Each structure stands twice: as structure tokens, then as C-alpha cells.
Amino acid sequence: MKCSQCDYSNPEAVKFCLKCGEKFFKTGKQEDDNSYFYEFAHYVDMVPRFERSVEPKFQNVFSRVFRKHSELEAERLFIVGTALTTPQLSEVKDTWPKPWLFARVFVIALIAFAGFYIGVSIFNNANFIPGLIIVGAFAVPIATLIFFWEMNAPQNIAIYRVMYIVLIGGILSMIASLVFYDILRNHINPFTIGIAEELAKAIIVMIFVTDKKYKYILNGLLVGAAVGAGFAAFETAGYALRALLTEHGAAFYITILWRGLFSPGGHIAWAALTGAAICKVKGDQPFTYNMLFKFKFLRIFILVVIMHALWDTPIPGMFPFGHVFLMAASWIVVFLMIRAGLKQVGERKLRI
Structure with a gap:
């Protein structure tokens, strides 16, 4: 599918050139704005079927990260x-x-973070500190979130909503x-911390996923x-500010660095698993609180709480290998949840 306007080689079956936007197939009739934009849904994923992988092999899933992509591809995503x-x-x-945009978002955030770091560490300009904290706290969580957004095969949640x-x-x-x-103030330990924070996130996730969509x-x-991602980023920003105010400068950067690196496997992954478990139990049915007592949800939630408790347990030698x-x-x-989600999509397609 070579474009006649810019000579760009496009994947098969696309209706617009991914580089210049030239429309390949024209119906010859006046199209309204709705039909024009709706056509994006047919190819917005940009990945031909033969380039996709059924099995979760890392060399396949992340194979498009290092390929060249046009700005128009990102815009259409x-x-x-x-x-x-x-x-x-x-x-x-x-x-x-095969997600790739998350890597570009991370690189952009990394460049911005480097700029703020130069302003603070080299030029000693305090005006750069808020930006350093914000970008440092949000860079990895947002990049990880974009990965989940790209993996959302139904493509039914807009980035604004995210x-x-x-x-x-x-x-x-x-x-x-x-x-x-506050309720557990006399019984604070790693296990109750895991319960408090994971239950808090689960409740908020429930509020959002009650939507039939x-x-x-x-x-x-x-x-x-x-x-x-929001929980992790806000928490990291708070800890970074506390380190800046109470300890020496090295602790400030170490806090941002380690919390940023570990955020994908902490709050983000745990809350994602809780959300997946809720939607797995809910399906097409209206949400009811009785669903939270089903084994399909409880086993994931308990697993998440245990992981969180182990994460916060002060075991000698736990950091960073544990x-x-x-x-x-x-x-x-x-x-495994992503694979279950794709299987669910396939089963629902067979019912049509």
C-alpha cells in the first residue's frame, strides 16, 4: 500500500496513509464527519494481523518498540x-x-526530567524543583499506563477518560x-497497610467500572x-518532597529514582489486577456488591494484599532483590490477565 502522495509504504488494508493522511479508498459520495472519523476505528491499531502474536512472548509483544513510527500513527492512536x-x-x-507508544512517552518524560535535573543540580535554581518532582513522580507511572491503554484491545476508553x-x-x-x-491507627503493620491501601484503590476502581461500558x-x-498510577505518582511526589525537606539532596533523588523504577510492579500492577478481577466477575451484568464475595475476585484481591504486605515488610536483604x-x-x-482478557474478546466475537 504505497501512498501516491508521499511514497510511504503502508501496511495492507489501511484506508489512510499513516504518514501524510492521504485517503486511499474513496466512495465518490459526500461523507459526513461521523463516517469519516469512524473509519479510524478500522485501522487505528496500525498492526496487521500477521504481525501480531497469540502467545505472550516478550520478543513478539515488544517487537515494535524500536521500529520507526510516524507522528501521525501516534496521533491516530x-x-x-x-x-x-x-x-x-x-x-x-x-x-x-504490539504496544510501542508507551516507550516514546517514557523517553519524552525522561528528557523533560533531565532538563529539570540540570536546572536544579547544575544551576541551583529552586524554580525547577516542582517540575523535577512532578515529572519524576509521573514519568514511569504514565508510561506504564499508556502500555495498559495500548493493550486494551476493545479500544473503548478514550485517553481523556484515562x-x-x-x-x-x-x-x-x-x-x-x-x-x-485512621480506623486501623492502633494496628498499623505491613499487612494492615496492604489491606488499607488496596481496599481503598479497589473501592475507587469499583466506582468507575460500574459503568456498563x-x-x-x-x-x-x-x-x-x-x-x-495516580496513587503511585502522588505518593512518590509526597515522599520526594519529604526527603527534600528533611534529608540531604541525595535522598531526594534516590527516592524519585527507586520509587519510579518499582512503581510498575507496585501500585499500578496491583490496582490493575484488582480492576481486572472486578470486570471478570461483573461481565455484562450490572455491578452488585455481592460480586466482591465471589472467589474469582477474592483470590486476586488477597494475592494483591499479600504482595503489598511483603513489599512493606522490613525483611533483612529484602531491598532491592525481593x-x-x-x-x-x-x-x-x-x-495472564491480559491473555484471559484477549480470550474473553475472542469468545464474545464468536457469539455474534
Whole structure:
């Protein structure tokens, strides 16, 4: 599919050139704005079926990260999830997507962080400190969240909605955890911390996924990851500021560095798993609180609480190797959930 305008070689079956936007197939009739934008849903994933992987092999899933991508590809990815650009179920691919945009987002955030670091450490300009904290706290969580967004095969959640959940869900879950801390103030230990924070995030995730729109396991993963990303970023920003005010400068940078590196396997992965479990139990049915007592949900929630408790347990030699192990274990379960979500999409397509 070579474009006649810019000579760019496009994947098969696309209707627009991914580089210049030239439309390949014209119907010869006047098209309204709705039909024009709806066509994005047919190819917005940009990945031909033969390039996708059914099995969760890392060399396949991440094979497009280091390929060259046009700016137009990124722009079209960001328009999915609206009423005009959400594909029908029959058009959704149930094979493993190949995300790549998350890596670009991370590189951009890393460049911005380097700029703020230069302003603080070399020029000693205090005006750069807030930016350093914000970018340092949000860089990895947002990049990880974009990964979950790209893996959301139904493509039914817009990026605007995702950012809304990050900000509102993040702060509400933090406030809810403070309420539980106040209730458990005489019994604070790693296990009760895990219960308080994971239950707080679970409640906020429930509030969002009660919407009938979120009926897929992959939707729950994304919504949960959004709440977890907000929680992780806000918490990291708070700890970084505390380190800056109470300790020497090295502790400030170490706090941002380690919490950023471990955030994908902590709050983000745990909340994503909780969200996936809720949507797996809920399905197409209206949400009821009785669903939270089903084994399918409880086994995931208990696993998440145990992981969180182990993460906070002051075991000698636990850091960093124990946290790396817990992070890997969390992501193994995440990929199993992604596989279950893609299987769910495939089963629903067969019912049509």
C-alpha cells in the first residue's frame, strides 16, 4: 500500500496513509464527519494481523518498540475510545497487540526530567524543583499506563477518560486509604497497610467500572492501572518532597529514582489486577456488591494484599532483590490477565 502522495509504504488494508493522511479508498459520495472519523476505528491499531502474536512472548509483544513510527500513527492512536472511533466487537482483534507508544512517552518524560535535573543540580535554581518532582513522580507511572491503554484491545476508553481516572481516582484512593489508616491507627503493620491501601484503590476502581461500558477484563486492567498510577505518582511526589525537606539532596533523588523504577510492579500492577478481577466477575451484568464475595475476585484481591504486605515488610536483604521478585511475580499475573482478557474478546466475537 504505497501512498501516491508521499511514497510511504503502508501496511495492507489501511484506508489512510499513516504518514501524510492521504485517503486511499474513496466512495465518490459526500461523507459526513461521523463516517469519516469512524473509519479510524478500522485501522487505528496500525498492526496487521500477521504481525501480531497469540502467545505472550516478550520478543513478539515488544517487537515494535524500536521500529520507526510516524507522528501521525501516534496521533491516530490517541483518538480511539470516543463514540465515533470505538470499533465494533467484530472488528476487534483478539490476538496480542504490539504496544510501542508507551516507550516514546517514557523517553519524552525522561528528557523533560533531565532538563529539570540540570536546572536544579547544575544551576541551583529552586524554580525547577516542582517540575523535577512532578515529572519524576509521573514519568514511569504514565508510561506504564499508556502500555495498559495500548493493550486494551476493545479500544473503548478514550485517553481523556484515562487521565481523568488518574487524577480523580488517584486522589480519591489516597484519601480513602487515610480513612482506613485512621480506623486501623492502633494496628498499623505491613499487612494492615496492604489491606488499607488496596481496599481503598479497589473501592475507587469499583466506582468507575460500574459503568456498563467497562465489561471486559482488559477494561478493568486499564481502569485499575489508571487509579494505581495516580496513587503511585502522588505518593512518590509526597515522599520526594519529604526527603527534600528533611534529608540531604541525595535522598531526594534516590527516592524519585527507586520509587519510579518499582512503581510498575507496585501500585499500578496491583490496582490493575484488582480492576481486572472486578470486570471478570461483573461481565455484562450490572455491578452488585455481592460480586466482591465471589472467589474469582477474592483470590486476586488477597494475592494483591499479600504482595503489598511483603513489599512493606522490613525483611533483612529484602531491598532491592525481593522487590524485583515481587515486581516480576506481579507482572506474570498481569500478563495472564491480559491473555484471559484477549480470550474473553475472542469468545464474545464468536457469539455474534
